[in-house]
Amino acid sequence: MKTILIPGGNSGIGRQAARTLLAEGNRVVIVGRDPRKGEAALASFGAAAERASFLAADLSTHDGVRDAAGRILDEHESLDALVHTTGVLTMQESRTADGLHPFFAVNYLSRYHLTQLLLPALRRSERPVVLMMTAAIPPTATDFARFPEYPAFNFSRDRKPVQLGNHHYAAHLTHTEPGLAAGVINAGAVKTDIMRSAPWYMRAGAKLLGPVLFDSVETAAHNVIEATRRDDWHSPLYWGKPGHFDQHTPIALDTTTTQRLMDTSRTLTDA
Ligand SMILES: NC(=O)c1ccc[n+]([C@@H]2O[C@H](COP(=O)([O-])OP(=O)(O)OC[C@H]3O[C@@H](n4cnc5c(N)ncnc54)[C@H](OP(=O)(O)O)[C@@H]3O)[C@@H](O)[C@H]2O)c1
Numbered sequence: 001m002k003t004i005l006i007p008g009g010n011s012g013i014g015r016q017a018a019r020t021l022l023a024e025g026n027r028v029v030i031v032g033r034d035p036r037k038g039e040a041a042l043a044s045f046g047a048a049a050e051r052a053s054f055l056a057a058d059l060s061t062h063d064g065v066r067d068a069a070g071r072i073l074d075e076h077e078s079l080d081a082l083v084h085t086t087g088v089l090t091m092q093e094s095r096t097a098d099g100l101h102p103f104f105a106v107n108y109l110s111r112y113h114l115t116q117l118l119l120p121a122l123r124r125s126e127r128p129v130v131l132m133m134t135a136a137i138p139p140t141a142t143d144f145a146r147f148p149e150y151p152a153f154n155f156s157r158d159r160k161p162v163q164l165g166n167h168h169y170a171a172h173l174t175h176t177e178p179g180l181a182a183g184v185i186n187a188g189a190v191k192t193d194i195m196r197s198a199p200w201y202m203r204a205g206a207k208l209l210g211p212v213l214f215d216s217v218e219t220a221a222h223n224v225i226e227a228t229r230r231d232d233w234h235s236p237l238y239w240g241k242p243g244h245f246d247q248h249t250p251i252a253l254d255t256t257t258t259q260r261l262m263d264t265s266r267t268l269t270d271a
């Protein structure tokens with residue numbers, strides 16, 4: 001039985017992954033902001049919910065991440081997998097209490113920060129796994145000049161470098177944590193709560209084209225589930241095609257850039 005932590009597991013793709021991994025006999029902790037969604041998710045797991053728990057946390061701030069990590073470490077000495085499926089799709093200019101854009105804070109920095117704080121528990125597992133879900137962002141070079149402030153946030157320009165931080169972190173973890181497997185997984189396009197803060201034209205497009213073009217939540221969760229349950233892959237990897245675990249790309253990025261991003265992330269979070 002593995003102990004699997006799924007930030008974002010109270011909703012959408014993370015909840016689907018939680019359901020399947022619980023059905024296979026694992027212990028799962030789901031994390032999200034909304035306690036009602038947390039309780040509803042637990043209720044939807046049926047009898048397997050006795051091996052599940054929900055932790056309410058806002059991971060958009062440094063304090064929120066620290067508080068969540070403290071509570072998780074109090075309850076769990078060892079973690080076998082950490083599956084980051086938290087995400088927001090917010091395009092407006094706004095700032096968290098730490099002065100960061102929420103898209104950067106949630107979709108990249110909270111993953112770095114929470115993982116760093118939970119490394120002591122992950123190191124106690126035989127083969128710890130860290131997975132990070134993004135949009136379709138293949139591991140290629142990009143311009144990180146605006147990292148981490150992203151002043152006057154522009155979604156079309158900034159979405160790629162923000163999310164590519166996850167790939168750099170997966171590479172960093174692979175090279176610094178012996179035995180730990182890390183990867184990034186494309187969610188694809190799926191009808192979930194992610195669209196709630198999207199502009200009207202995106203929501204209208206999704207409503208119109210979703211039934212034809214979107215993946216099912218089961219397909220979107222497939223690679224997460226496989227990467228968590230299997231130990232025959234060697235990180236760092238990027239899975240770009242939902243539902244196709246055997247199709248992946250090695251994450252091979254410029255190591256100087258990785259070092260710079262990790263140094264900045266460490267300075268920001270002190271972790
Ligand atoms: N669905 C798509 O088409 C699509 C496309 C590209 C990328 N993705 C990525 O796929 C992943 C899964 O998303 P999804 O589609 O399953 O969407 P979802 O149903 O909206 O799930 C997102 C999860 O993130 C949590 N979350 C958001 N902000 C948070 C915060 N500040 N603190 C703690 N938790 C927070 C949400 O919790 P609450 O609901 O309680 O706030 C929810 O559990 C995300 O990383 C998303 O960016 C999805």
